Amino acid sequence: MTPPFNTPPAQPHSTSATRRRLCAALFTTDHRVIGIQYLVLALLSVVIGTLLSLLMRIHLVWPDWPLPLHGPILPEDYLALVTIHGTIMLFFVLTTAPQAGFGNLILPAQIGARSMAFPALNAASFWLTAAALLTLLSSTLVPGGAAISGWTAYPPLSAIPSSGPGQALGMDLWLTSIGLFAIASTASSINTLTTIVRNRCHGMTWERLPLTVWGWFTAALLSIIAFSVLLAALLLLFCDRHAGTSFFLPTGDLVNGILHQGGNGSPLLWLHLFWFFGHPEVYIAILPGMGLTSMLLANFSHRRVFAYRTMITTTLLIGLLGILLWGHHMFVAGLNPFASSAFSISTMAIALPAAAKVLSWLATIWRSRPSYKTPMLFALGFVSLFLTGGLTGPILAQPILDEYLHNTFFVVAHFHLIMAMAGIFGLYAATYYWFPLLTATSHHPGRLLSERLGHLHFWCTLLGAYAVFLPMHLTGLAGEPRHYAQLTGIPGPGGSLSPAGALLSHTLPLNRFITYTALFLATAQLIFLFNLARSLRKGKIASSNPWQATTLEWHPTMNPFPPLPASDTPDISVHRAPCQYQSNQVEISFLPQWAPIPFEQDEIEDVTDTKPE
Amino acid sequence: MICSRLTSACLPSLWLDRAAIRSPWLLPRDASAHGLALDHHLLLNLWIALALLALAHLILLIGLLARRHPEPTRLWRIEYLPLAALALLFAALTLKAERLWASSRYTGASPSALQVEVTGVQFAWYFRYPGPDATFGLTHPSLVAPGEGNPLGLSPTDPHSADDLVSSQLVLPANREVDLRLRAQDVIHGFSIPEMRLKQNAVPGQTIHLHFTPTAPGTYAILCTQLCGLGHYRMNATLLILPPDQFASWLAAKQKAAP
Numbered sequence: 001m002t003p004p005f006n007t008p009p010a011q012p013h014s015t016s017a018t019r020r021r022l023c024a025a026l027f028t029t030d031h032r033v034i035g036i037q038y039l040v041l042a043l044l045s046v047v048i049g050t051l052l053s054l055l056m057r058i059h060l061v062w063p064d065w066p067l068p069l070h071g072p073i074l075p076e077d078y079l080a081l082v083t084i085h086g087t088i089m090l091f092f093v094l095t096t097a098p099q100a101g102f103g104n105l106i107l108p109a110q111i112g113a114r115s116m117a118f119p120a121l122n123a124a125s126f127w128l129t130a131a132a133l134l135t136l137l138s139s140t141l142v143p144g145g146a147a148i149s150g151w152t153a154y155p156p157l158s159a160i161p162s163s164g165p166g167q168a169l170g171m172d173l174w175l176t177s178i179g180l181f182a183i184a185s186t187a188s189s190i191n192t193l194t195t196i197v198r199n200r201c202h203g204m205t206w207e208r209l210p211l212t213v214w215g216w217f218t219a220a221l222l223s224i225i226a227f228s229v230l231l232a233a234l235l236l237l238f239c240d241r242h243a244g245t246s247f248f249l250p251t252g253d254l255v256n257g258i259l260h261q262g263g264n265g266s267p268l269l270w271l272h273l274f275w276f277f278g279h280p281e282v283y284i285a286i287l288p289g290m291g292l293t294s295m296l297l298a299n300f301s302h303r304r305v306f307a308y309r310t311m312i313t314t315t316l317l318i319g320l321l322g323i324l325l326w327g328h329h330m331f332v333a334g335l336n337p338f339a340s341s342a343f344s345i346s347t348m349a350i351a352l353p354a355a356a357k358v359l360s361w362l363a364t365i366w367r368s369r370p371s372y373k374t375p376m377l378f379a380l381g382f383v384s385l386f387l388t389g390g391l392t393g394p395i396l397a398q399p400i401l402d403e404y405l406h407n408t409f410f411v412v413a414h415f416h417l418i419m420a421m422a423g424i425f426g427l428y429a430a431t432y433y434w435f436p437l438l439t440a441t442s443h444h445p446g447r448l449l450s451e452r453l454g455h456l457h458f459w460c461t462l463l464g465a466y467a468v469f470l471p472m473h474l475t476g477l478a479g480e481p482r483h484y485a486q487l488t489g490i491p492g493p494g495g496s497l498s499p500a501g502a503l504l505s506h507t508l509p510l511n512r513f514i515t516y517t518a519l520f521l522a523t524a525q526l527i528f529l530f531n532l533a534r535s536l537r538k539g540k541i542a543s544s545n546p547w548q549a550t551t552l553e554w555h556p557t558m559n560p561f562p563p564l565p566a567s568d569t570p571d572i573s574v575h576r577a578p579c580q581y582q583s584n585q586v587e588i589s590f591l592p593q594w595a596p597i598p599f600e601q602d603e604i605e606d607v608t609d610t611k612p613e
Numbered sequence: 614m615i616c617s618r619l620t621s622a623c624l625p626s627l628w629l630d631r632a633a634i635r636s637p638w639l640l641p642r643d644a645s646a647h648g649l650a651l652d653h654h655l656l657l658n659l660w661i662a663l664a665l666l667a668l669a670h671l672i673l674l675i676g677l678l679a680r681r682h683p684e685p686t687r688l689w690r691i692e693y694l695p696l697a698a699l700a701l702l703f704a705a706l707t708l709k710a711e712r713l714w715a716s717s718r719y720t721g722a723s724p725s726a727l728q729v730e731v732t733g734v735q736f737a738w739y740f741r742y743p744g745p746d747a748t749f750g751l752t753h754p755s756l757v758a759p760g761e762g763n764p765l766g767l768s769p770t771d772p773h774s775a776d777d778l779v780s781s782q783l784v785l786p787a788n789r790e791v792d793l794r795l796r797a798q799d800v801i802h803g804f805s806i807p808e809m810r811l812k813q814n815a816v817p818g819q820t821i822h823l824h825f826t827p828t829a830p831g832t833y834a835i836l837c838t839q840l841c842g843l844g845h846y847r848m849n850a851t852l853l854i855l856p857p858d859q860f861a862s863w864l865a866a867k868q869k870a871a872p
Contacts, residue, residue: 076843150840156817157800157842163735164842250818254754254766255799256735267801267816303684307692332803334816337718341711348703355699356692362672363691367682380673387669391662394703398710400717401655403812407803407838478639479807481838484846491847499834500849503641503807 027127029119032560034126035105036438041130042097045088046424048137050522052085057515061508063486076165078485079148083166084140086151087174091181092133094285094423099223100129100188102288102430103216105438107192109553110210112201112572112594117194121187128184132177139173147174150483152274155248155267159240162256172241175234182231189223192216201552203574207312208593210551210578211305214312215291218319219284225323226280233273240265271333275326282419283322287315289426290357290386293379296429297361298579299549300376301368302589305579306360314353321350331399332406340399347397354390358383373547374454378429381462382422388466389418392473407483410476413469421465428461428528435535436542437553442563447539448546453531457524464521471514475507487511550578550592641807644833644854646788646826647717648810654709661702722792722824727785730794732765733802733815736844738835739764742778744868750774757798765798778867783852786860787830795821803839806852814839827854 028034058065059073059081066072073081108116116122140146148166149158153174161168196209196217209217239245246263248270253260298305305311327335327343335343361383370376392414395401405411431438432454436446480487487504545554555572557564572594580591591597643652685691730741730749743749750773757766767774785791795804797815804823805812808831813823837848855863 074843075846079840079843079845148843154801154840157840160800163800252754253799253817254757259754264818266818268819306685307688310688310692332812333801333814334819334821337714340718341714344711344714345707348707351703352696352700356696358669359692359695362669362676363685365673366676366685367679368676368684369681370677380677383673384670388666391666394706395655395658395662398654398658398707398714400651400710400713401658403717404651404655404807404810406812407805474639479641479834479836481803481805481836483840485843486846490849498849499832499851500836503834503836 027123029123031104031108031116031119031122034122035101035103037126038096038101038104038129039438041126041133042093042101042427045092045096045133049085049088049093050525052081052088054518054522056081056085057518059485060487061512061515063488075485076145076148079150079164079483080140080146080166080170082483083147083150083174084136087136087178088133089420090151090281090285091178092129092136094419095185095223095281096129097427098288098423098430099192099216099219099284100125100185102427102434103188103192106430106434106553107213107216108195108199109437109555109558110213110551111196111199111204112552112555112574113195113199115199116191117198118191122191125184125188125191128180128187132180132184135173135180136177139170139177142169142173144168144170147171152278153237153270154274155237155240155270156253156255156260159237159248160253160255160258160260161241162258172238175238175241179231179234179238182227182234185223185227186231189220189227192220193224196220201572201574204552204593205574207309208574208577209312210291211294211308211311211315212288212291212551214315215288218315219287222280222284222287222319222322226277226284229273230277233270233277236273237270268330268334271330272326275329276323278329279326280319280322282415283318285419285423286386286426287318289382289423289429290318291315292426292430292433293361293382293386294357294364295551295578296375296379296433297364297370297383298581299547300373300379301365301370302548302581303364303368303579304581306363307356308577308579310356311360314356317353318350321346321353325350328397328402331402337399344397344399348394351390351394351397354386354393358387358390372455373432374449374451374458375429375433375547377455377458378425378432381458381465382425382429384462385417385422385425385465388470389414389416389422393418405476407481408476409472409480409482412482413472413476416472417465417469421469425461425465428458431532433547434553435539436546437559439536439539440542440559440561442560445544445561446542446559447535448542449535449539450531453527453534457527457531460524460527461521464517464524467517468514468521471510471517475510475514478507478510479503480507480511545592548590550580550590552593554592555594642829643808643810644827644829644831645809645811646828647713648808650713651810654713658706661706717825721822722790726790726792726824728792728794729783729785730796731783731804731815733795733797733804733837733841733848734759734764735799735842736837736848737764737781738783738802738804738837738848738850740780740783740850741765742780742864742867743773744776744778746773746776748773750777754798776868776871778864778871780867781850783835783850784860784863785827785852785854786857787827787854789857790824790826793823793825795823800841801839802837802841802848805836805838806833807836808833809852812838827852830854830856 059078145166147170148164157163158171236247240248246265248267249260249265251264294305294311325343325346327339328347331340396405432449435449440446487508490501544556544559574593575596576593578593582589643649728743732739751768751771752766753768754766795813795815797817802815804815809825811825831854833852835850835852837845
């Protein structure tokens with residue numbers, strides 16, 4: 001199939017022919033185009049999600065500011081913002097872009113495959129995801145507005161339409177959207193897994209798989225387990241809403257004068273099912289970024305990845321432990337206290353494979369004098385943010401401390417640093433690194449993003465990320481709870497001077513600071529959008545392997561430009577593990593996985609599994 | 614105090630705001646018996662996290678700035694020894710945390726503890742005292758009528774409910790253990806008193822017990838910390854801790870006023 005992306009303007013055709021070409025271009029089964037479609041969807045989503053978060057920040061510190069064309073932001077509007085922000089960011093940005101976007105664009109090439117295992121299923125997954133996004137966005141326009149129960153949608157709030165505005169049609173649309181997304185993600189993960197298992201080229205053994213592929217592989221495994229459970233939970237909730245069942249509703253539940261008299265279910269069942277999905281979801285979002293960080297640090301340091309096999313093991317271990325610790329979201333939710341202790345231990349345990357990764361990253365770049373290209377900077381930023389966000393994880397994993405910190409801004413700071421910011425840094429690193437492959441077509445070679453703008457973008461984003469999320473730890477320690485639509489003028493039993501009002505208003509100065517820095521952080525992203533728009537047309541032309549990378553996606557025949565007739569395509573085979581860099585050799589300092597020359601075999605012997613001293 | 618130092622270290626601009634923060638120590642003051650140990654453990658954890666953060670960033674920076682050197686290969690020294698050290702550290706923290714958790718949650722309150730029932734309703738907290746008969750009367754959701762002064766649905770036919778006291782303020786005596794039974798009428802609510810270092814969800818269909826001992830008399834905020842609908846942010850109440858004798862007279866006055 002011809003890559004229809006960036007097809008030059010067609011000659012005057014009949015309109016039906018043009019329409020057919022457009023249809024073919026849109027509904028293509030070419031994995032590269034599908035990858036780009038996913039990335040465009042994620043970019044659109046991240047812009048919307050960021051704007052929503054700014055509205056939240058602005059409303060918190062200037063509650064009287066009326067939103068143009070809407071009016072004042074009411075408490076239910078604020079909660080709808082929270083819900084749509086969380087849902088969009090987690091599902092349509094952090095799951096879609098690394099796993100489906102770059103997964104489609106890069107994964108087949110990295111294992112030497114020409115296509116994904118199921119191209120039609122792949123296209124169907126994308127269009128289902130797009131339909132899910134449209135459904136979610138359309139829920140803001142229905143009477144009552146969008147759902148207000150957060151991305152976790154705890155029942156009975158989410159199960160009973162009378163529990164609040166947005167919980168009627170808005171909630172149904174939310175359920176439909178996430179249901180579609182779950183089906184799409186499961187299908188796409190089956191595709192990813194099959195591709196990795198079946199479509200590897202000759203010589204691409206499991207040990208030689210780049211760590212990015214291991215990240216996609218583990219995330220896909222988790223996706224299948226997690227999203228199928230989520231889909232089941234969504235169906236049960238839908239039945240509770242419309243089919244008179246009582247999976248999550250206890251007898252005698254009285255919401256806004258409406259009494260539930262059916263069977264006796266438990267809201268805790270939803271929490272178990274949701275978090276059984278929800279926690280692995282966090283790892284689905286971050287695992288591809290971890291894999292990419294490992295590869296980029298090695299690439300730009302001209303080093304092997306330190307302890308390659310340990311990195312593979314820890315990736316799989318994180319995946320395994322990731323499905324065993326959902327209960328740490330439920331320490332104060334009514335879980336048996338003994339169960340909390342058990343989940344606390346499994347949560348503490350996952351800190352070890354995560355720490356092993358950090359140690360490997362530090363060792364890989366230790367005294368390597370790396371070249372500071374923008375992708376490398378973002379990979380280093382990933383390490384820093386992963387550390388900062390990760391170190392508060394063991395604190396929150398202790399039930400006794402969670403008893404104070406649960407649902408405060410301390411938690412918000414924790415997961416935004418480790419998942420959102422580190423995740424976005426991973427995505428930026430991927431974008432700057434793979435931009436030549438993203439932009440190459442059969443008509444022109446790929447382009448590079450501007451390095452100067454990239455450096456500026458990196459420093460502003462790093463500074464902004466820390467300035468926004470570090471102070472949130474402090475407001476959280478001071479007691480500020482999440483999901484509060486207002487911090488001032490809260491009517492309480494004692495009037496405006498109620499103890500609750502006093503507690504909240506004391507966090508205001510810091511909250512103002514956070515809002516200012518959030519505005520700065522969001523503005524800094526305009527640098528990236530500008531860079532993107534400019535480099536798409538005027539960016540520097542990239543050579544076929546601009547970063548001296550060793551992985552297969554940079555193999556000349558994997559590049560769409562210049563196009564090779566199918567008969568001329570040489571067979572690709574892999575001869576060694578990735579990241580074979582040699583610091584001592586002057587003429588050839590790196591050996592790509594595909595290069596057949598077995599020169600000085602002794603020196604390039606795989607030493608990743610070094611014997612202990 | 615330590616936290617304020619932390620603040621000024623990371624964010625110099627906050628010096629300006631220091632005056633607005635009511636106490637230099639950013640955690641609200643502790644007024645419960647178990648809170649001291651919790652604060653101590655939290656502080657220890659924060660310091661350890663901060664130290665590890667600084668150490669890792671230092672290694673990162675030195676590694677980036679120092680001149681190029683052959684790549685490290687000593688897997689044991691670089692990977693496994695630090696991991697073993699971290700495992701020990703996390704195990705010690707877990708052990709200590711589990712002991713604190715066990716002492717506050719594994720066993721119930723002593724039989725002599727003051728019994729109070731807490732009910733979360735969109736968007737208010739109600740507190741019920743069992744009265745002289747020391748037994749809570751039956752409630753039924755179909756009898757709930759906030760407009761008629763029966764927000765909890767107390768059953769008039771149950772003799773135990775006649776002397777039950779329902780209050781919108783939680784009043785407790787200092788230095789006596791309290792056994793709270795948490796309930797929710799409609800959706801999940803989060804019962805939280807930051808100054809008592811307490812947080813526990815109230816779940817519809819469940820009665821969850823929570824016990825603690827307040828120590829310092831005063832008024833404290835009770836918040837809802839689980840998203841419960843559009844009025845979530847204003848679902849708060851006040852906890853009033855009184856010296857035991859004042860509490861007794863408050864209870865007596867309340868009982869006299871009751872019909």
